[in-house]
Amino acid sequence: xxxxxxxxxxxxxxxxxxxxxxxxxxxxxxxxxxxxxxxxxxxxxxxxxxxxxxxxxxxxxxxxxxxxxxxxxxxxxxxxxxxxxxxxxxxxxxxxxxxxxxxxxxxxxxxxxxxxxxxxxxxxxxxxxxxxxxxxxxxxxxxxxxxxxxxxxxxxxxxxxxxxxxxxxxxxxxxxxxxxxxxxxxxxxxxxxxxxxxxxxxxxxxxxxxxxxxxxxxxxxxxxxxxxxxxxxxxxxxxxxxxxxxxxxxxxxxxxxxxxxxxxxxxxxxxxxxxxxxxxxxxxxxxxxxxxxxxxxxxxxxxxxxxxxxxxxxxxxxxxxxxxxxxxxxxxxxxxxxxxxxxxxxxx
Amino acid sequence: xxxxxxxxxxxxxxxxxxxxxxxxxxxxxxxxxxxxxxxxxxxxxxxxxxxxxxxxxxxxxxxxxxxxxxxxxxxxxxxxxxxxxxxxxxxxxxxxxxxxxxxxxxxxxxxxxxxxxxxxxxxxxxxxxxxxxxxxxxxxxxxxxxxxxxxxxxxxxxxxxxxxxxxxxxxxxxxxxxxxxxxxxxxxxxxxxxxxxxxxxxxxxxxxxxxxxxxxxxxxxxxxxxxxxxxxxxxxxxxxxxxxxxxxxxxxxxxxxxxxxxxxxxxxxxxxxxxxxxxxxxxx
Numbered sequence: 283x284x285x286x287x288x289x290x291x292x293x294x295x296x297x298x299x300x301x302x303x304x305x306x307x308x309x310x311x312x313x314x315x316x317x318x319x320x321x322x323x324x325x326x327x328x329x330x331x332x333x334x335x336x337x338x339x340x341x342x343x344x345x346x347x348x349x350x351x352x353x354x355x356x357x358x359x360x361x362x363x364x365x366x367x368x369x370x371x372x373x374x375x376x377x378x379x380x381x382x383x384x385x386x387x388x389x390x391x392x393x394x395x396x397x398x399x400x401x402x403x404x405x406x407x408x409x410x411x412x413x414x415x416x417x418x419x420x421x422x423x424x425x426x427x428x429x430x431x432x433x434x435x436x437x438x439x440x441x442x443x444x445x446x447x448x449x450x451x452x453x454x455x456x457x458x459x460x461x462x463x464x465x466x467x468x469x470x471x472x473x474x475x476x477x478x479x480x481x482x483x484x485x486x487x488x489x490x491x492x493x494x495x496x497x498x499x500x501x502x503x504x505x506x507x508x509x510x511x512x513x514x515x516x517x518x519x520x521x522x523x524x525x526x527x528x529x530x531x532x533x534x535x536x537x538x539x540x541x542x543x544x545x546x547x548x549x550x551x552x553x554x555x556x557x558x559x560x561x562x563x564x565x566x567x568x569x570x571x572x573x574x575x576x577x578x579x580x581x582x583x584x585x586x587x588x589x590x591x592x593x594x595x596x597x598x599x600x601x602x603x604x605x606x607x608x609x610x611x612x613x614x615x616x617x618x619x620x621x622x623x624x625x626x627x628x629x630x
Numbered sequence: 631x632x633x634x635x636x637x638x639x640x641x642x643x644x645x646x647x648x649x650x651x652x653x654x655x656x657x658x659x660x661x662x663x664x665x666x667x668x669x670x671x672x673x674x675x676x677x678x679x680x681x682x683x684x685x686x687x688x689x690x691x692x693x694x695x696x697x698x699x700x701x702x703x704x705x706x707x708x709x710x711x712x713x714x715x716x717x718x719x720x721x722x723x724x725x726x727x728x729x730x731x732x733x734x735x736x737x738x739x740x741x742x743x744x745x746x747x748x749x750x751x752x753x754x755x756x757x758x759x760x761x762x763x764x765x766x767x768x769x770x771x772x773x774x775x776x777x778x779x780x781x782x783x784x785x786x787x788x789x790x791x792x793x794x795x796x797x798x799x800x801x802x803x804x805x806x807x808x809x810x811x812x813x814x815x816x817x818x819x820x821x822x823x824x825x826x827x828x829x830x831x832x833x834x835x836x837x838x839x840x841x842x843x844x845x846x847x848x849x850x851x852x853x854x855x856x857x858x859x860x861x862x863x864x865x866x867x868x869x870x871x872x873x874x875x876x877x878x879x880x881x882x883x884x885x886x887x888x889x890x891x892x893x894x895x896x897x898x899x900x901x902x903x904x905x906x907x908x909x910x911x912x913x914x
Contacts, residue, residue, distance in 0.1 A: 345872065347871075347872045347875070372669075443772060449853075449858050450873070451873060452873070488859065489775055490857025490859065491857060491858035503753070503754065504753050504754075504774070614667050616874055616875065617874060617876060620869060620870075620874035621687065624861055624866055624869070627859060627861050627865075628687070628691050628861040629859075629860075630686075630690055630691075
């Protein structure tokens with residue numbers, strides 16, 4: 283055989299080997315966890331693997347729509363997923379989730395009452411909260427000297443060209459609806475168009491629409507005042523101590539990421555074991571402190587550092603949480619939101 | 631292609647045809663369906679996704695997209711032609727290095743290069759800090775998140791796509807014709823206009839199409855450098871597949887976009903060809 287042929291043979295062999303390696307299995311039980319990037323403390327995952335002699339296969343999605351598309355396409359064998367609130371509702375409607383057996387998750391008792399029995403999944407039939415956050419106003423004290431208390435403050439002409447908004451039609455139109463004292467999930471045509479008309483006056487103040495790197499824009503002081511998620515605000519403040527965060531008085535939007543098990547999961551029992559493990563007060567303290575999001579397990583307070591417990595952006599008060607509202611599915615009206623959004627952003 | 635080659639290549643050709651055609655057919659197929667309230671596809675044939683496009687909102691966004699793409703293409707051409715010309719006049723060794731210089735940006739991820747522009751243009755960025763140090767401005771200028779920043783990012787990103795084809799066509803040109811033109815008394819300008827330019831039009835065409843088509847499909851630059859304040863048609867299409875969960879409308883927009891791009895390329899092609907062909911005929 284000449285050199286080229288040898289090369290081809292070797293290459294084919296290597297290719298076959300990699301294929302086989304893909305099928306390789308250590309014989310351990312595997313939990314296929316599909317979630318957001320960096321959503322768990324790696325040490326806690328390792329601890330779970332060791333205690334139960336299993337393997338956790340943790341893969342990531344970038345947004346809820348990607349998760350939904352994967353589930354609907356079938357074929358993907360996930361045991362445990364982490365959809366957001368509205369996506370849980372949508373998945374229940376489309377019969378994509380397996381009911382949870384709460385008897386296998388005794389640590390569910392530790393979840394604070396506020397986050398039990400949520401509107402998007404009554405009685406926690408299909409989901410348990412993982413973490414949550416609230417949309418509010420982040421501002422830089424150097425430039426915004428008076429503490430903003432209302433959404434109206436974003437409209438202030440002083441902040442022209444310095445306002446940052448989330449790049450998300452439901453969040454922004456929902457904010458304008460809350461400002462007018464309406465539900466952030468309104469399906470009333472007049473309410474929605476009035477809210478959008480109000481936003482048209484805000485657009486000249488806007489520096490940029492951004493969800494993914496809005497934090498950098500505040501840290502670098504490009505923007506002075508922003509509509510921001512509480513968790514992102516905590517991160518931003520750690521980098522730039524001039525930044526503060528408030529939940530406006532007329533209320534705002536709350537979101538959550540949840541545990542859920544997709545229909546037909548191969549390892550439902552192991553998934554429930556994982557949820558239970560993560561809800562254990564001591565485990566949860568370590569996990570949430572590492573990822574920097576809020577912990578729904580109140581019993582974990584005693585195991586958490588003072589610094590974490592005192593962060594008001596991670597531990598929102600009952601009063602602040604009390605004036606928030608979930609974004610609910612608006613059905614066909616989403617097309618109206620989408621159209622108005624295109625109008626707003628293209629200045630038409 | 632003789633039979634022997636066909637035998638060897640046919641699997642590749644079939645593979646390509648299959649994987650090119652199947653997604654295309656799927657897109658066209660979906661564009662005639664409709665959606666239910668949760669965003670699932672409903673198998674009822676209708677053309678409403680196409681009629682929805684003829685709404686002043688979407689037509690306006692379409693016009694913005696085309697206009698920005700035309701502007702980018704023209705600016706790229708204006709900057710690239712002299713550069714490519716300059717490269718061909720250099721010695722072979724220098725030429726090699728200059729060409730590497732043009733392609734170097736391709737070695738770095740496009741997103742990273744775009745974020746580098748954020749660092750340069752932002753209020754605490756290189757330009758503003760530099761000008762402030764020099765005492766030329768007292769307050770930082772708002773350079774980022776403007777239409778100008780978007781145009782700058784587009785031209786920067788797509789210039790190599792224009793330089794390389796023009797360079798190739800300049801390289802292949804028969805230089806003796808320039809000597810002939812000068813022997814016949816043509817000025818250097820008229821020699822360029824009547825000899826060089828017509829002979830490099832294939833390069834201009836290729837570069838123009840590459841830049842135009844990629845610009846129309848671009849939405850990352852408008853998001854990062856434009857602060858997502860303007861909408862390209864691609865942004866609208868992306869929204870249909872994600873937040874609006876309206877795949878049929880997104881698919882219809884894609885089909886319209888594809889067809890209109892083909893028409894524009896065809897028109898562009900024809901305009902260039904007819905101009906020079908009529909010029910040739912006039913000379914003959």
